[in-house]
Amino acid sequence: MGNRSSLLLREEEIAQIQEATGFTPNQIERLYSRFTSLDRGDCGTLSREDFLRIPELAINPLGERIVNAFFEESGNDRVNFLQFMQVLAHFRPVKKNNPNRLNSRQEKLKFAFKMYDLDNDDLISKDELLAILHMMVGANISEEQLTSIAERTIVEADENGDGMISFEEFCKALERTDVEQKMSIRFLS
Amino acid sequence: TSSTKPLREYEVLSVEFQRVETPFIIGIWIFFASLAKIGFHMTPKLSKIFPESCLLIVVGVVVGVLLFQADSVHVSPLTPDTFFLYMLPPIILDAGYFMPNRLFFDHLGTILLFAVLGTIFNTLSIGASLWVLGKSGLFRCETPLLDMFLFSALISAVDPVAVLAVFEEIHVNEILYIVVFGESLLNDAVTVVLYHMFETYSEMGPSRITYTDILSGLASFVVVAIGGTIIGVIWGFATGFVTRFTDEVRVIEPIFIFVMAYLAYLNAEIFHMSGILAITFCGITMKNYVEANISHKSHTTVKYTMKMLSSSSETIIFMFLGVATVNNAHVWNTWFVLMTIFFCSVYRIIGVIVLTALANQFRLHKLDKVEKFVMSYGGLRGAVAFALVLLIDPKHVPLQPMFVTTTIAVIYFTVFIQGITIKPLVKILNVKRAEKRKPTMNERIHERIMDHIMAGIEDIVGKHGNYHVRDKFKRFDNKFIRPFLVRDHRGAEPKILETYSKLAMKDALDYIRRNASTI
Numbered sequence: 001m002g003n004r005s006s007l008l009l010r011e012e013e014i015a016q017i018q019e020a021t022g023f024t025p026n027q028i029e030r031l032y033s034r035f036t037s038l039d040r041g042d043c044g045t046l047s048r049e050d051f052l053r054i055p056e057l058a059i060n061p062l063g064e065r066i067v068n069a070f071f072e073e074s075g076n077d078r079v080n081f082l083q084f085m086q087v088l089a090h091f092r093p094v095k096k097n098n099p100n101r102l103n104s105r106q107e108k109l110k111f112a113f114k115m116y117d118l119d120n121d122d123l124i125s126k127d128e129l130l131a132i133l134h135m136m137v138g139a140n141i142s143e144e145q146l147t148s149i150a151e152r153t154i155v156e157a158d159e160n161g162d163g164m165i166s167f168e169e170f171c172k173a174l175e176r177t178d179v180e181q182k183m184s185i186r187f188l189s
Numbered sequence: 190t191s192s193t194k195p196l197r198e199y200e201v202l203s204v205e206f207q208r209v210e211t212p213f214i215i216g217i218w219i220f221f222a223s224l225a226k227i228g229f230h231m232t233p234k235l236s237k238i239f240p241e242s243c244l245l246i247v248v249g250v251v252v253g254v255l256l257f258q259a260d261s262v263h264v265s266p267l268t269p270d271t272f273f274l275y276m277l278p279p280i281i282l283d284a285g286y287f288m289p290n291r292l293f294f295d296h297l298g299t300i301l302l303f304a305v306l307g308t309i310f311n312t313l314s315i316g317a318s319l320w321v322l323g324k325s326g327l328f329r330c331e332t333p334l335l336d337m338f339l340f341s342a343l344i345s346a347v348d349p350v351a352v353l354a355v356f357e358e359i360h361v362n363e364i365l366y367i368v369v370f371g372e373s374l375l376n377d378a379v380t381v382v383l384y385h386m387f388e389t390y391s392e393m394g395p396s397r398i399t400y401t402d403i404l405s406g407l408a409s410f411v412v413v414a415i416g417g418t419i420i421g422v423i424w425g426f427a428t429g430f431v432t433r434f435t436d437e438v439r440v441i442e443p444i445f446i447f448v449m450a451y452l453a454y455l456n457a458e459i460f461h462m463s464g465i466l467a468i469t470f471c472g473i474t475m476k477n478y479v480e481a482n483i484s485h486k487s488h489t490t491v492k493y494t495m496k497m498l499s500s501s502s503e504t505i506i507f508m509f510l511g512v513a514t515v516n517n518a519h520v521w522n523t524w525f526v527l528m529t530i531f532f533c534s535v536y537r538i539i540g541v542i543v544l545t546a547l548a549n550q551f552r553l554h555k556l557d558k559v560e561k562f563v564m565s566y567g568g569l570r571g572a573v574a575f576a577l578v579l580l581i582d583p584k585h586v587p588l589q590p591m592f593v594t595t596t597i598a599v600i601y602f603t604v605f606i607q608g609i610t611i612k613p614l615v616k617i618l619n620v621k622r623a624e625k626r627k628p629t630m631n632e633r634i635h636e637r638i639m640d641h642i643m644a645g646i647e648d649i650v651g652k653h654g655n656y657h658v659r660d661k662f663k664r665f666d667n668k669f670i671r672p673f674l675v676r677d678h679r680g681a682e683p684k685i686l687e688t689y690s691k692l693a694m695k696d697a698l699d700y701i702r703r704n705a706s707t708i
Contacts, residue, residue, distance in 0.1 A: 034651045056648040056660065062638065066645040091646050093553055112639055129634075136637060137682045149689045153630040173631035176624070182639050185647060185654055186553050 017082055021089035021102060027187045031088065035081050045078035046070075061135040065115050072114075093184040106171075108183040113170050124165040126150050221252070222504040240608045242354040242507045246601070249511015257515045267509035272576040273464070276502045278454045280350055281465050282447075283499035284374060285472025286491075292367045293473070295655055299548045299556075300371035303564075307372065307540045308346055308379040314536045316341035319528065328525045330588065335391035340592050342383035343578055344533060344599055348571030349373040349465070351600075354503055355569060355608045362621040365560055369567045377465035377573075378414035382406065384577055385461065392585050417463035418470050424453035425474025429674035432482040436676060442487035443494060446479060477666075478674040481683060506572045510600065513575070520591040526598045533570070533599060541565040559618045566611060569603040570596075633688040 009032050014025050023031070036042075038050050051067040052058050060066070074083040089102040090111050101107070116124045116132055129150045137146065157165045157173040165173070206213075225248045229236045235244065293300070316338035323332025352373045356366055386406040390398055428449040435442050450471045457467035480488060541564050549555045556564070578596040583589040628636075644660035647653070672678050 031650065037651075038649075051649065054648050056657070057645055059664070060641055060645045060648070060660070062641040063645055066642060066649075088646070088650065091643070112635060112642060115638055115642065132638065133634070133685075136641070137685060141686070145686075145689075149630070149685065152689065152692065153634055156629055157631045170631075170635070173629065174635055176626065177632055177636060179639075181554060182636065183643065184553055185643065185650070185652065185656075186551070187650070188652065 017085050020082065021085045022092060023085065023089065023187065028085065030188060031085065032081060035084055043078075045080045046084065047078060062115060062132075069111065069114060088187075091183060091185050093186065094180040103184070105179050108179050109171055109174065110167070112179075112183065113167050122167055123162075124154075124170065126154055126163065129153060129165075218505060218508075219501060221248075222508045223501065225508065226500075226504055238609070240355050240358055240604075240612070242351065242503075243605050243608055245504055245507035246511040246514075246604065249508040250514055251511075252508070253512040253515030256512065267506070267513045267572070267575070267579075269576045269580045272506070272572060273458070274455075276506050277350070277465070277573070278451055278468055279495070279498035279502045280353070280506075281374070281454075281468045282450045282472050283495045284349065284353060284370070285469035286446075286450075286476055286495060288469070288473055289363070289367065290473055290476075292363055293371055294659070296364065296367050296371065298551060299368055300375055302544050302548055303368065303372040303540075304375035305379055307544055308376040309383070310540050310543075311345035311533075311536050312338065312342045312379075312383050314539075315345050315529070315532045318532050318536075319525075322524075322528055327528070328522055330522070330591070332588070333391070333395070335387055335395055336586050336588055339384070339387040339391055339581065339586065340578075340588075340595075342380060342387050343574050344529065344570060344596060345536075346376050346380040346570070346573060347373040347568045348573050349377075350503055350506055350573070351569035351571030351604055351608075352567060354507070355604075355611060356567065359612050359615055360623045361563060361615060362623050364554060365563055365567075365620065366623065368556075369564055374465060374469050378417060378463040379410065380573070380577075381461070381463050382410040382413050385409075388581070388585075413461070413463050414466060416460065417457045417466035420457045420460075420462060421453050421467035421470030421472075422474050424449050424456070424467070425471040426478075426670075426674060428471070428475040429478030429482070432479050433674060433676045435483065439484050439487055442483040443491045446475065446483075446491050447494070450475070478671070480687075481675045481677070507604075510572055510575060510597075514597055514601075518590055519594045521594055522591050525591060526595050529595050530599055530602050533603075534565075537568045538565045541568075559620055562618065563611075563615065563620055566607055566614065569607060570600050571604065572600075575600060627691070628688055630688060630692060633685055637682065637685065 009029060014028050017023065017028050018025060021028075035046070038054070039046055040050055040053070041047070048067060048071070051070070052063065057063045057066070070079045070084065070087050071077065073087050074080065086102065090107055092103040094103055094105070113124070114120075116128050118128055118131075126147075130146060133146050133150060154163060154165060157169045159169055159172070160166075222245070225245060226241070229241055229244050316334075319341065320332060320334045320337040322328065323330075323337065347369070349370070352370055356370060386409070390402070393402075428445055431445050431449070432442060435445070450468055453471040454464040454468040458464040483491070541561050545556045545561050545564070574596050575593075578589070578592050581589045581592065586592070640656060640659070643656040647657040671683075
């Protein structure tokens with residue numbers, strides 16, 4: 001499959017993707033082969049079902065939201081290869097000499113922030129936080145306890161007292177976290 | 190005996206030292222080692238320049254000289270058995286129990302590379318180099334190849350006690366710390382195997398070694414390492430299981446933790462497995478479950494007892510090392526000592542350079558020049574080497590006295606020269622320092638979210654990396670292990686709850702302190 005898929009990618013496409021995402025041609029070809037193997041319908045784009053057919057992703061508490069991030073990039077219900085790559089580019093390791101656009105600390109944090117922020121108002125409300133906690137922690141915890149965890153989290157980060165966490169406050173709360181490290185994976189080249 | 194004593198008088202006061210001699214002397218040792226430690230902390234100037242381990246050795250030497258003058262060193266305090274059975278386990282348990290698990294497993298690849306390949310490389314290269322030099326007649330004594338390898342096997346292992354003692358004080362960044370420290374813990378398996386292997390070989394004599402012996406040496410390495418780890422993990426699970434039922438008898442909770450970890454160590458030693466690996470992994474495993482089961486007070490007890498035991502063991506080890514230096518059985522061979530120190534340092538540097546180049550191919554965070562330097566410079570040798578060299582039988586290995594002297598010299602060199610200079614060097618080279626911190630609620634939750642994101646992305650990309658593996662383990666743990674080992678199993682994210690209750694407790698305490706009058 002690797003050979004067939006590399007034939008389908010034209011040189012200029014690779015160059016274009018490389019320009020847009022910073023991946024090396026080798027990485028692009030590798031990921032393209034993964035892309036085509038996910039693409040069950042052989043139509044060059046991925047649907048929601050194509051993603052959710054990955055068994056681990058389907059049971060990941062954030063699976064659906066991660067998949068949504070891909071469709072937000074595309075704006076409709078199919079994801080083409082370039083869009084696929086643009087989302088993945090967020091997780092490229094940060095190189096010191098190359099302050100790249102998609103994989104900067106800011107962009108990585110933005111990606112994590114969007115996991116909470118469902119209504120896209122650039123604020124995490126208590127309900128949005130609670131929803132995430134529900135998904136992660138599971139059923140055995142009492143509602144009151146989850147609520148008090150959510151409240152405590154917001155109070156801790158909230159600086160302007162609006163009862164919500166803005167993106168700036170979110171970044172501030174994670175000042176000491178090595179986001180560059182935590183939100184990067186080594187793509188095989 | 191009683192028959193010679195006049196029985197008529199009832200003695201009001203009698204002196205009988207014999208009966209209490211051993212425990213009394215042990216008590217005196219611990220007392221003086223602890224006094225010495227207080228002394229250093231009261232002289233801030235001294236402890237700023239010298240690492241504590243150096244000062245303890247110096248005190249040990251002074252005591253040794255006094256004892257030597259008084260001609261009363263009839264009991265050598267640092268015997269291999271007291272070291273391996275009583276002094277080493279508390280230090281390693283402390284290290285394993287408080288191991289930052291996540292950091293450790295994230296860097297496990299690099300750590301294993303250094304612990305296994307690095308130690309084998311050092312052993313073989315140091316042994317071969319010493320043998321070649323011995324052939325040239327530089328040492329003016331017979332240097333059989335196998336004896337040289339036996340010596341290099343014990344001298345090339347980085348020592349967890351010395352590394353901990355020095356690195357705890359300088360607070361380098363966590364990656365550097367975990368790599369050097371992890372190496373020193375895990376290389377025990379390699380050291381034990383190489384040591385026993387060459388010991389047996391040199392008893393057999395070079396002519397009778399067959400290829401099968403070498404192959405079984407390799408096989409025994411796998412057995413010793415994996416066996417030790419498995420024994421540790423099993424005891425760790427068992428500890429979790431037992432503490433599940435202690436909610437009615439809270440006072441014995443710490444006992445289970447200490448005794449069962451110690452049993453894991455001894456259990457591994459019975460079969461000549463790596464006891465260090467067993468107790469390390471026992472600590473790593475049990476912590477996950479024990480902390481959820483035992484009371485808050487028991488937890489505090491465990492923490493402080495463990496810290497106390499390990500720090501006193503460490504104190505005593507360094508002091509004994511000093512005392513043991515002073516005796517008249519030394520065989521000093523200048524060239525042999527110099528060349529051993531030289532080869533130890535050079536091959537350590539070469540090993541680090543080659544292996545980091547290899548490791549960096551696979552790492553997200555590349556180890557840079559400064560880190561390489563600290564890693565090669567932080568390769569301290571310590572009491573494990575000394576205890577192992579004492580174990581060599583001089584009847585089989587006539588060079589043993591010279592080995593003992595050389596080992597002491599190497600330990601002094603690494604603990605003093607490297608130990609004293611590493612602090613200023615870390616400052617000059619501007620190594621990133623560690624910042625101690627407790628996670629905030631935000632950090633805990635958002636970092637968990639990042640883990641889930643990364644696990645999801647790895648699944649999408651089809652790469653089975655760290656996040657994917659951890660995710661799988663966590664799911665397995667939550668479904669099949671925790672329900673059996675944890676009394677009150679609640680939810681999939683115990684860490685988030687734990688952070689929350691810790692912070693809530695802190696708030697409550699702060700509130701009490703501020704409003705003491707209202708209660």
